Amino acid sequence: MNFKSALKDKKTYFESRLQGYIPDMNAYQKTLFEAMKYSLDAGGKRLRPILLMESAALFNSDIEDTIPYACAMEMIHTYSLIHDDLPAMDDDDLRRGKPTNHKVFGEGIAVLAGDGLLNYSFEIMLDHALKNEKNSYKYVKAMNEIAKAAGVKGMIAGQVVDLQSENKKIDKDTLDFIHMNKTSAMIIGSMRAGAIIGGANDIELQDITNYAKNIGLAFQVVDDILDIVGDEKKLGKDIGSDLENNKSTYPSLFGIDKSRDIAKNLIEDAKKYISRFDEKNEFLNCLADYIIDREC
Amino acid sequence: MNFKSALKDKKTYFESRLQGYIPDMNAYQKTLFEAMKYSLDAGGKRLRPILLMESAALFNSDIEDTIPYACAMEMIHTYSLIHDDLPAMDDDDLRRGKPTNHKVFGEGIAVLAGDGLLNYSFEIMLDHALKNEKNSYKYVKAMNEIAKAAGVKGMIAGQVVDLQSENKKIDKDTLDFIHMNKTSAMIIGSMRAGAIIGGANDIELQDITNYAKNIGLAFQVVDDILDIVGDEKKLGKDIGSDLENNKSTYPSLFGIDKSRDIAKNLIEDAKKYISRFDEKNEFLNCLADYIIDREC
Incomplete structure (x- = not known):
C-alpha cells in the first residue's frame, strides 16, 4: 500500500462529503454559515473522521x-x-x-460559529x-460515544485543565489528564463510534479501543519529541515551547x-490489537507506523 | 386551579431533579462543573422544561x-x-x-462552561x-426536535441575527426572524419533544405545535407592550429601550x-388547539392566560 497516497485520497474524499453538509448560504444567518464553513474548510489532517x-x-x-458521524466528529474538532x-x-x-475565525468574523460570531458547529454535529x-x-439504537450508541468523547468528562475537561495550567508547572498526572482528555478521548471516541456503526462485537470493540488508546498516546509522545528535535519548517511551528514552559513531557x-x-x-502493541482483522487492517497498520515516522 | 402555586411547585420539582444531573465535583475539571452549576442554579422561570x-x-x-429532556432544554437555554x-x-x-458567569469564572471558563452545558445536554x-x-427511536425523534430548535436554523440563527442587528434599525421581517428563532423555536421544540415522549400522534403533535407557536408569539407581543407601559420595579429592568433603539415592535x-x-x-386560539385534551390541559390553559396577564 502506498500509504501517503491512500491517506491523501481518504482526506480528499472526506472533504468532498463534508461540503455536502454546509447549509445553504441564502439565509438571514448567512454569516453564521460562512463562519462555520470558513473553519471547516481550513484543512487539517482530518484524522478523527x-x-x-x-x-x-x-x-x-x-x-x-x-459519513454523518465522521463529519460530526470533524465539526466538533473544528468548533473546539x-x-x-x-x-x-x-x-x-x-x-x-x-487568520483565526474571530480575526475574520469577530469574537461574537466566532463564539456562535463554534456553538453552531457543536449543535449542528448532533x-x-x-x-x-x-x-x-x-438501526436507531446502534446510532444512539455511536452518538453516545461521540458525545462522551467531546464532553465534560472528555475533550472539554481537557481544555479546562489546559487553560488553568497555562504558565504553570504541572505534574505528570495533570499532563496525562490533559492529553487523555483533550486529544486521546476524541481519537478513541471516533474509533469506537466507527466500530459500533460497523457492527463490532464487545471483544472487537475492546481491541479497537486499545488500538486507539495506544496510537493516541504514541501521537502525544512523538509530539513531545518533535518539540525538541523537530524541523520547524516541516512542523510549521516553533519548537522548544515545552522546554521554555518547563512542561513535564515524556522526553x-x-x-x-x-x-x-x-x-x-x-505502536507495536496497537497493531497487535487489530491483527484479527487481517486484510482489512492494512491502512490502520500503516497509520500506526506513520505516527512514529512522521516529521510533522 | 391555583395556577401560581402550581407553577411554583413545578418549578421547585424541576429544580430538584436538575440537581441530580450536576456532575460530581471531585475532579480535575472541578471549575468547569462549578461554572456550569453556578449558572444552572441561577434560577429563572424554567419555562422550557x-x-x-x-x-x-x-x-x-x-x-x-x-426529566433528562427537560433538564437538557434548560442546560441549552442556560448555555445560550x-x-x-x-x-x-x-x-x-x-x-x-x-454576576454573570464570566464575571465570576473568567471569559475562558465561561466559554467552556457554555460548551460543556450544550454538550452535556446531549x-x-x-x-x-x-x-x-x-423506545430508542422515539427518543431519537425527541432529541432531534431539541437539536433543531437549539440549532443553526433555530436559536443560534436568532442569536447571530440579533448580534448583527445591534444598534441598527431593523425591519419587521428581521425582527420576526429573531423572535421566531431566538425565543419561539425553543418553546416549540420543548413542547414537540414532550409530545413525542408522551406518544402524540401526528394530529395531536400539530395542535401542540400550534399552541406553542401562539404562546411564543403572544409572549413576545406582551414583552413589547411591557417595554412601553410596564412597571420597572416589577419587571426588574428599565423600560423604553425598544423606543430608544427605534425598534420595530408590535406596539x-x-x-x-x-x-x-x-x-x-x-392566546384564545392557543387554548382551542389543546381543547381536545380536556381535564389534562388545565395547567397549559392557565399558563396561556398568564402570559397576557403577567406584569413581568
Whole structure:
C-alpha cells in the first residue's frame, strides 16, 4: 500500500462529503454559515473522521452510514479549535496559516460559529438516525460515544485543565489528564463510534479501543519529541515551547531515546490489537507506523 | 386551579431533579462543573422544561422519561445565556441579579462552561435513550426536535441575527426572524419533544405545535407592550429601550390597544388547539392566560 497516497485520497474524499453538509448560504444567518464553513474548510489532517471511517471499514459496513458521524466528529474538532483560539483562551491570530475565525468574523460570531458547529454535529447525526429507524439504537450508541468523547468528562475537561495550567508547572498526572482528555478521548471516541456503526462485537470493540488508546498516546509522545528535535519548517511551528514552559513531557521525564522506545512499543502493541482483522487492517497498520515516522 | 402555586411547585420539582444531573465535583475539571452549576442554579422561570413536561403530561406518560429532556432544554437555554452575556456579545455584568458567569469564572471558563452545558445536554439525553433500547427511536425523534430548535436554523440563527442587528434599525421581517428563532423555536421544540415522549400522534403533535407557536408569539407581543407601559420595579429592568433603539415592535406598528387584541386572540386560539385534551390541559390553559396577564 502506498500509504501517503491512500491517506491523501481518504482526506480528499472526506472533504468532498463534508461540503455536502454546509447549509445553504441564502439565509438571514448567512454569516453564521460562512463562519462555520470558513473553519471547516481550513484543512487539517482530518484524522478523527478518517479513523472513524476506517474503524467501520474493518467490518462489512456501508460507508454511507459513517459519513454523518465522521463529519460530526470533524465539526466538533473544528468548533473546539475556534473557541480555543479566542482571545480569552489561547489568543491565536493564525491557524493553519490562515487568520483565526474571530480575526475574520469577530469574537461574537466566532463564539456562535463554534456553538453552531457543536449543535449542528448532533443535528446531522440525528438526521441520519431518524432515517434509519430499524438501526436507531446502534446510532444512539455511536452518538453516545461521540458525545462522551467531546464532553465534560472528555475533550472539554481537557481544555479546562489546559487553560488553568497555562504558565504553570504541572505534574505528570495533570499532563496525562490533559492529553487523555483533550486529544486521546476524541481519537478513541471516533474509533469506537466507527466500530459500533460497523457492527463490532464487545471483544472487537475492546481491541479497537486499545488500538486507539495506544496510537493516541504514541501521537502525544512523538509530539513531545518533535518539540525538541523537530524541523520547524516541516512542523510549521516553533519548537522548544515545552522546554521554555518547563512542561513535564515524556522526553523531559525519560529522555529522548527512552521516549522513542515507549512510542515504538505503543505502536507495536496497537497493531497487535487489530491483527484479527487481517486484510482489512492494512491502512490502520500503516497509520500506526506513520505516527512514529512522521516529521510533522 | 391555583395556577401560581402550581407553577411554583413545578418549578421547585424541576429544580430538584436538575440537581441530580450536576456532575460530581471531585475532579480535575472541578471549575468547569462549578461554572456550569453556578449558572444552572441561577434560577429563572424554567419555562422550557415545564412546557416540555406539561406537554408530555397531556398523555399517559411516565414523568421520569421527560426529566433528562427537560433538564437538557434548560442546560441549552442556560448555555445560550452564558455565551450571550460575554463581552463579545451583549457584555452583561449581571443576570438575574447575580454576576454573570464570566464575571465570576473568567471569559475562558465561561466559554467552556457554555460548551460543556450544550454538550452535556446531549450526553444526558443519550444516556436515557441508551437505557431504553425498545423506545430508542422515539427518543431519537425527541432529541432531534431539541437539536433543531437549539440549532443553526433555530436559536443560534436568532442569536447571530440579533448580534448583527445591534444598534441598527431593523425591519419587521428581521425582527420576526429573531423572535421566531431566538425565543419561539425553543418553546416549540420543548413542547414537540414532550409530545413525542408522551406518544402524540401526528394530529395531536400539530395542535401542540400550534399552541406553542401562539404562546411564543403572544409572549413576545406582551414583552413589547411591557417595554412601553410596564412597571420597572416589577419587571426588574428599565423600560423604553425598544423606543430608544427605534425598534420595530408590535406596539410601534399597530399601537398598544391593537397589540393587546392580537395577543388576546393568539392566546384564545392557543387554548382551542389543546381543547381536545380536556381535564389534562388545565395547567397549559392557565399558563396561556398568564402570559397576557403577567406584569413581568
